[in-house]
Amino acid sequence: MNKTVNQKAWLFVVPVVLLVAFNAIIPLMTVVNYSVQETFGDNTFFWAGVLWFEQVLNSERFHDSLMRQIIFTATILAIEVPLGVAIALTMPRKGVWVPVCLVLMALPLLIPWNVVGAMWNIFALPEIGLLGRMLNGIGFDYNFTRQPEDAWFTLILMDVWHWTSLVVLLSYAGLVSIPDAYYQAAKIDGAGGWAIFRHIQLPKMKRVLTIAILLRFMDSFMIYTEAVVLTGGGPGNSTTLLSIDLVKIALGQFDLGPAAAMSLIYFLIILLVSWVFYTLMMRNEQQ
């Protein structure tokens, strides 16, 4: 049969190209545009080349907030993933309590992020907050608005409270998909609780856990709303994570060039880590 040359098919791609252009490519190109030029806000631009990139990458301020970001993300992943799996394992798999547990677990995920921040801010206030008063009452010198360690503690506690549920729900979905016959087979083999977890549940949950870790990595690396409402990056700069720093540069100091350069670097870090992580997990899967 002869091949018919027909370019009309491209027309069908136009809507999605337009959509992606407007919500992703054009905004991104605007940022790229700012990142290589200097402007004084009067719509006049001067070519700056890679100046802003050099400046950002060499600035101690960026290093510090990047380090804080890495510590934050690593900490919450180290807590939320094992905790989420542990909670999922203790949840009932059958019966009337299943919907109750699921709703309770989903509850934190349904609260708007700024509300989470405001809630924890008030909850942790040393003078009037339940948590703050309680901690001080039992003898801790706790004040998250003044002591950096306390601010970090509160920030991590808030994130664990807010997001562990996501890991729980995903792990739970993985767990309930394991047929009962696996557990019976394990019982016949005389496998104990740990062996069942290690050789049946964990391998069967691997796929959903990969997704959970990936989502938690990306989200926590971009955390802004809750953190800024809770601590505003303080005390001092002690909880100024990457996104908070970025907003300070862009909207506080109105340094559009460096802010744009930083956005791109920030974006590339997330993209790179996610890609590497995903590729490794998928390769592992195939072997």
Next chain:
Amino acid sequence: MTLELKSIGKSVGAEVHIHPTDLTLEAGSFNILLGTTLAGKTTLMQLMAGIERPTSGEVWFGGQNVTGVAVQKRNVSMVYQQFINYPNYSVFENIASPLRVARLPAAEIKKRVGDMAELLKLSAMLDRRPSELSGGQQQRTALARALVKDSDLVLLDEPLANLDFKLREELRDELPRLFSDRNCIVVYATTEPTEALLFGGNTATLMEGRVTQFGPTGDLYRQPNDLVSARVFSDPPMNVAPVRKTGSEIVFGGDVRWPAGERFQSLADGEYLFGVRPHHVTPMRKSDAAVPVEGRVLVTELSGSESVVHFEINDIPWVSQSHGIHAFDVGASATLYLDITEAFYFDGEGRRITTAAPQGH
């Protein structure tokens, strides 16, 4: 070793899953649990294995009461409808896993796994993970794992149900060979009467948590105790219709009548149920004793070697199954011949009537 179930029962709350059941399975026997889905086959197996605790009765094994003894202490193995293997173990490690639990020396494990893999044609894939195998190979791995540890009791819960047709036939042919030189008790659950007939051995028919009959498969097929057992062991379903005995005649539907014959001559007059398997209802007259009946054709299924015709007589659905192609027009009236010498008669409670005229033996 003999497995004895002594009036064993299982209820969950008010729901009865297994009615009190007595069953004795001998070592070296192949036993089939035949019944529809939810008839209680799996529960009965779980009771045999000790995965579930009976709510009444006792399980004896080799002359010992093992009721309540944990399953891992009983030397039992089980294969399921789903292909159950350890997902992150290789085929070798999967087959070896029960031997590792038993702490056998490495050389012994290697030898036994090798032999078992050979037997189940898995030698070439010992290094692969279950996810890289076909369904048939996954189930072979599960079978190898069940057989490698020389269990006294091997439970196979519809192991072929999830395989496609060709693989199912292949594995079905191999199964009896796998157990031929073993002295274990094999219990095989299936929903298909044909499978039971192919394997032979003993069959227990199950219906709604009750073992309705147990005995050699052929006997069960030829001499069902009651209507329920006969129905469970018939595919396509057995044709059942009310008949009346008057004098020396059996009357069906008012105008069809045939002689009661020697065996049922002395049967009291009255209402009975008459059952005949679909392959004894044929479009061709096979013998002079066959009785013609008129029916209206509802559906015909022709498979080439076989014709299955669904029709109705007096609003009761009937099925005929015969060799060759017999085409009927749907909605038309057709004559079919009942081989009444192969028919069963049941009383009002569904018990098969056998003693009407005692035979010589």
